Amino acid sequence: MKFLSKTEADTKNFAKHIALSLKGGDILALDGELGSGKTTFTRFLAEALKVKDxxxxxxxxxxxxxxxxxxxxxxxxxxxxxxxxxxKDLVDIGALEYFDSPQAVTVIEWAERIKKILPPRTQYFKFEHVREGRLINYSYGKNQKTRNEPSSK
Ligand SMILES: Nc1ncnc2c1ncn2[C@@H]1O[C@H](COP(=O)(O)OP(=O)(O)OP(=O)(O)O)[C@@H](O)[C@H]1O
Ligand SMILES: [Mg+2]
Structure with a gap:
């Protein structure tokens, strides 16, 4: 699925929408060139999950x-x-234990670099610069037939 984000506010709405359907143990793999909006998306996702920091x-x-x-x-x-x-550095710092935690959601920027250790349930988000802003290609929820599409202006 694709979402066109023209402004940071659009990315915020998109992140809110994704946050609503997140559950513990979910892993979101974010890829895309420098400055394509991965951290911005993560920040809004955190906001939606009521992270204070x-x-x-x-x-x-x-x-x-x-x-x-x-x-x-x-x-x-x-x-x-x-x-x-x-x-292996990631394994050493205990990241893998979080992947399976029923209370944690894991978001990984530049996930392609560790694709070998990502479980099959990983949901992929690819960020791209386009003329209008950012295009987000994503697989999250593709198997959930009842899922609503976020609205894109
Ligand atoms: N529609 C948009 N959605 C998200 N960010 C946008 C948008 N339009 C412009 N921006 C700007 O683009 C920049 C995105 O930076 P961000 O740090 O999120 O990218 P990144 O993919 O995490 O980069 P890096 O690869 O360096 O980690 C921010 O300065 C943000 O304000
Ligand atoms: Mg970043």
Whole structure:
């Protein structure tokens, strides 16, 4: 599915919409070139999951775990694989345990770099610069027939 985001506010609405259907154990893999909106999306997703802290790029720490106050989601795990040298580093810091946590949602920027260790249920979001703004190609919820499409202006 595709969502055209013309402004940050559009990305916020899109993230809110996605947040509504998230459940613990979900893994969102974000890809797309520098500045294509991955962190912005993650920040709005965090807002929708009632994370109090300001989410920025975790580039220098690889992984940050936030407290969320959504119904069944208690943690938002934000991983940035951009500077990750070895997939094993992620295993060493315990990231994989979060993947299966029934109370955590994991969002991974530059997920392509660790695609080998992503489970089959991973939902993919590909961000692209287009003339009108950002185009988000995503697979989230593609098997949920009752899902409503977010409206795009
Ligand atoms: N429609 C839009 N949605 C999201 N961000 C937008 C949009 N239009 C412009 N922007 C701007 O584009 C930039 C996106 O930066 P962001 O840090 O989210 O990208 P990123 O994909 O995480 O980059 P990086 O690969 O460096 O981590 C921000 O400065 C944001 O304000
Ligand atoms: Mg980023």
């Amino acid at each position: 300001y989410v920025n790029s975790p580039t220098f720490v690889i992984m940050k775990v936030y407290k969320a106050k959504a119904d069944k989601i208690k943690n938002l795990v934000h991983i940035d694989a951009y500077r990750l040298e070895n997939q």
